[in-house]
Amino acid sequence: MAEEKSFKYVIVGGGVAAGYAAREFANQGLKPGELAIISKEAVAPYERPALSKGYLFPEGAARLPGFYVCVGSGGEKLLPEWYTEKGIELILSTEIIKADLAAKTLVSASGQVFKYQTLLIATGSSVIRLSDFGVQGADAKNIFYLREIEDADKLVEAIKAKKNGKAVVVGGGYIGLELSAALRINNLDVSMVYPEPWCMPRLFTAGIAAFYEGYYANKGIQIIKGTVAVGFSTNSDGEVTEVKLKDGRTLEADIVIVGVGGRPLISLFKGQVEEEKGGLKTDAFFKTSLPDVYAIGDVATFPMKIYNDVRRVEHVDHSRKSAEQAVKAIKAAEEGKSVPEYDYLPYFYSREFDLSWQFYGDNVGETVLFGDNDPKSPKPKFGTYWVKDGKVVGVFLEGGTPDENKAIAKLARAQPVVDSLDVLSKEGLSFASKI
Incomplete structure (x- = not known):
């Protein structure tokens, strides 16, 4: 039997959420040897969206080290050396096959035992085959x-x-x-x-x-x-x-x-921690029903304050932000302090060919399409508003400028009242620009 290893913090999973959590731990102050990341992948955490976009391009394809985290949100890339410099143990090509949350113990496929004081579950999703x-x-x-x-x-x-x-x-x-x-x-x-x-x-x-x-x-x-x-x-x-x-x-x-589609990878924790809507139930700090266990990214079902609802979100933006929130909350709690509740605005985006769209908010209620959505148009630019109970709750925009994308995000957060759908279809994008 391999000897057991013990850490103050363990992150299980090595995707986007793990990488952003590691950076936040480093920012908050970490002693060498306190943190381990255990990942079944053979490489350090990277920005997963690159795989379906730039990685497959015939020219100028994205390759590592180009898209290690945290480059996707404009931060510096965390190369494998970065973890070493920070005294973070990156345990790669290691799949955890058993988790005993009561005993605070994880066991790998090769029988290696890991002990932790605080666990962050960042196992993400697996593809449906x-x-x-x-x-x-x-x-x-x-x-x-x-x-x-x-x-x-x-x-x-x-x-x-x-x-x-x-x-x-x-x-x-x-x-x-x-x-x-x-x-x-x-x-x-x-x-x-x-x-x-x-x-x-x-x-x-x-x-x-x-x-x-x-x-x-x-x-x-x-x-x-x-x-x-x-x-x-x-x-x-x-x-x-x-x-x-x-x-x-x-x-x-x-x-x-x-x-x-995908399914959240939570089978390791079945029956040991509360679940909801297919994920692990957390509070606004990503703490599960067990005080020393946190869940971040795809696997977390959390309170969405803005809609007074509980949701699970599969998106890179939430993976990054939930990771930072959990680590801030963990570090604050150690000092007897608290951090503000997570107040997430849903955000999705995609880029294909010369196109680029962004969506903010909630896609419920009635819709209004505006702008030029002719597929043959040389520069198509169009969008959709979602209106519920007289308020604009969601907005989609294809071909927006950085300023216009900021404006639609602001609008989705503000949820302005609108007199009629006619007003929206007449004003189009200018309605968002006024907020």
Whole structure:
């Protein structure tokens, strides 16, 4: 048996939240040897969104060390040496398979035991696989999922090997849209398949989606809606050759990428800590039902003050901010002080081709579409307001300037009263600029 290691603070998980938490610990003052990060990945924490964007570009592709945290929010990159300098132990390629929260003990796959005084759970999400639904042939070669850098490396190899080949993207959410764009830029023949009536249905209205679907079609991407992949054919090498759809069609494929969502990785903690809405229940400081256990990023279900509601948010922005909040709260509590409650404004963004959108707030209530959403437009710029109980609660904007994006964030936080939907459609973006 390996000897047990003991730390004041342990972060389990090595993604965005872990990296931002480590930086906040260093800012707050840390003694060498107090903090360990235990990650099943082989590399230091990095900005995960790079994998579905810049990592796959044929030219000027993003590579490490270029996108280690905290470069994604304009901070300096934390290279592996940074952790050493700060006396933080970065324990990589180590998967925790057992957590005993009562005994404050974690055990790795190799039997190594780790003790902690305070635990931060930053395990993030795992991808949902087609084999989870028993889809035939889903274990064929060249069917890819994207979650970790290792996945991205395999995909980059496949794109090179199948030059100018056919790619099928299963799923019409974030990953589907970003990867379809990246594959098209690599000159593959791309089809996107999803069951919903339009893309990104959890956020986009039909009006917003119509623009992106039109834009993608103009880029030569074939969009197939209202059906799902039910099976795959393979060649003698075990590589995928066809995707069988529920509606009876088949699509030729050299590469298949599946982006059908994720699940928070919380099974280690089942029955030991309170859960809610698929995550670990926390307070406004990310403390769970156990006093020395905190949960940050995708796995936390927390009070969303602005809407007087409890939610779980899967997004890099919240991963960064929740990590900083938890560490500030932990350090303040040690000194008998407190920090303000987390007051998060939901924020999502994406970039594909020459497009760039941002969304702030809540997408509930009635909607108003404004601006130029013609997919053929040389510089499209349009948006949508969400109005509930006479107040503007959410706003989406494609093609905004930095100032305009700041204005829509301010508006979503302020939730101004609006007399009528007509006012919004007439004023368009200028309504936001007045706030």
